Amino acid sequence: MTDVEKMVAQLDELIQSTDLLTTWSQEVFELRHNYTRAQTLATRMEAAIERVSPPGSAYFKEMEKARTVGLQDRVDIVRSTVIALRDDLRAGYLSTIVELVHADLYSDYLEMADGLLGTRHKDAAAVITGTSLEVHVRALCVKHGVDIEQPNGAPKKADVMNADLKRAGVYETLQQKHITAWMDLRNKAAHGDYSAYDEHQVRLFIDGVRGFMLKYPA
Template identity: 50%
Template sequence: MAGNIRTSLNFKAALTATLCATLKAWLSIIRIIRDEIAGGWLFTVRGLVAAEVFADFLEMAEHLLESGYKDPAAVMGGSVLEEHIRQLCNKHAIAIDEEKNGKQVPKRADRLNAELAAATAYSKLDQKQITAWLDLRNSAAHGKYNAYTDEQVGQLLAGVTGFMARVPT
């Protein structure tokens, strides 16, 4: 009987030690995850995924331009820029929607651009360049195809690519 009690106590002690070690390991993992999230890791991964998707769209836009389709290339490049601006607003806690007539509506890209520059997310020079790119994109989207050239669309695509690399989300 004493042997059974001793075996039972040894089993309970071993089980408790194993459980404690497992809990300590899980707590360590949870702390590491918490610290990584607090340090911005989640946003870094989100930014990397977004950058990869944007790079694909910009590559498609470049292919369109090289194939003689400057207008869809301009719209696609400008759309990538607009989405990057929205993500920068999220990063800098700038609202991307506003209330109008009791409804939430998206703010215009020009306004978001101005708010980001005012929040020093990027420089006034960047703001002015982005305004020009947005104007080119709007011309393409609204059928003003003679308002810009193939070369300007190429500059838009190269500029957006460089801007996104310099000012990541």
């Protein structure tokens, strides 16, 4: 299963989870346990939109609009947005040819990291994931016209490119901080500081980088 197929499956699961909500009357919807469930599902759908859709897209704008209305309307809006996002992902409307080539390449490396982690080789998995992350950050710089070399011609370090991408508005401060933390874990793995992290952190590392590459294709 490709990364895009995984995201489509996750969105499908969210849509199915909200099917019952759309048939509830106002009185049933406002029952305390139903209201809490609706809040939880709305938050999960919004998180999925933020995780998958390109920044500044129509999906984001619809989600922002949903946050200004009541919960029942909010659920309806974000659910419709998730359906549109799923259908567009499935139809391939969110990827250019170059992005698809990169996505396939990165997917292969992350699948390799998955396999290594599954056989308890967390350190090799962390190094491979970190290398994939740095290559993707560099590719994002090329895509968005951000210099990948210093004035003297030397290549920029990953943390510098990360800061430059944030400064260029490619992503926000929170994403920059995530990447900084991921690169720190990669550096620990590359320099033999194996006791500084565990398998659970490497799992979060792999999943986080996969989501980052889907959200910010290069």
